[in-house]
Amino acid sequence: MEITRKNILINSFKAGACHVGSSLSCVEILKAIYSVKGDGYFIFSKASGACALYQVLAEREIIKNEDVAGYTKNYPLASKEVPGVLHSVGSIGHVLNVAVGMADADRSKKVYCLISDGEMNEGSTWEAILFAGHHKLNNLYVVLDYNKLQACGSTEKILNIDPIGKKLEAFMWDTSWVDGHDIDGLKFNLTTNGQYPLFIVANTIKGKGVEEMEDRYEWHYKNINEEQIKKWT
Numbered sequence: 001m002e003i004t005r006k007n008i009l010i011n012s013f014k015a016g017a018c019h020v021g022s023s024l025s026c027v028e029i030l031k032a033i034y035s036v037k038g039d040g041y042f043i044f045s046k047a048s049g050a051c052a053l054y055q056v057l058a059e060r061e062i063i064k065n066e067d068v069a070g071y072t073k074n075y076p077l078a079s080k081e082v083p084g085v086l087h088s089v090g091s092i093g094h095v096l097n098v099a100v101g102m103a104d105a106d107r108s109k110k111v112y113c114l115i116s117d118g119e120m121n122e123g124s125t126w127e128a129i130l131f132a133g134h135h136k137l138n139n140l141y142v143v144l145d146y147n148k149l150q151a152c153g154s155t156e157k158i159l160n161i162d163p164i165g166k167k168l169e170a171f172m173w174d175t176s177w178v179d180g181h182d183i184d185g186l187k188f189n190l191t192t193n194g195q196y197p198l199f200i201v202a203n204t205i206k207g208k209g210v211e212e213m214e215d216r217y218e219w220h221y222k223n224i225n226e227e228q229i230k231k232w233t
Contacts, residue, residue: 004055005209006233012051013229015073021207021219023052025147026114029202030056032186033112040110041102043087045095045119046145047077048220057084093122100128103140112141118150120161132197133172140197141190145180147206149217164201173199180204
């Protein structure tokens with residue numbers, strides 16, 4: 001198993017934390033963003049992927065690896081109390097607005113934001129999308145972790161967001177589709193420049209890397225038990 005995912009499993013188990021499937025789906029997206037952002041800003045909006053965020057911060061030596069489990073336990077959703085995290089995340093659907101505000105306030109800086117497909121159900125998300133398109137915030141890059149599952153089931157059944165591409169284009173965004181587990185493909189899209197903000201739909205697998213978790217929404221809330229951690233790591 002790829003080392004980042006293995007450590008996410010171990011630290012989630014140590015912390016007694018859920019949201020494991022959500023963390024496993026966004027590993028490559030996080031790595032790609034951190035590899036290209038330079039002096040730009042990264043706003044993490046996908047609240048439930050906090051352990052993945054902390055693990056990548058540890059790999060970049062922004063926090064210590066031995067602290068990941070503690071942060072995951074104390075701050076199960078991304079918190080600015082953790083070094084390297086710019087904004088705390090609670091109820092979903094609000095953080096994209098922060099990223100949009102930052103992009104509008106300083107157009108000399110690139111702003112990257114990772115969001116979940118569950119957040120696309122929120123009206124405040126679409127307000128932010130409308131504002132960014134209208135003001136042509138072409139320094140804004142939004143990546144959607146499109147694993148097509150949310151807390152209680154499939155996005156398609158709970159509140160279908162398709163055809164997402166046509167909707168975004170109507171809101172004056174550039175759009176691209178990419179394999180969300182392909183770092184090179186993600187990096188290529190994250191370094192393009194256009195006239196409008198860019199929305200990258202990254203097709204991913206919830207629970208990626210653990211066969212028993214993959215494409216199962218139950219792993220949004222389930223915890224890893226002792227038998228499972230021995231088997232999977």
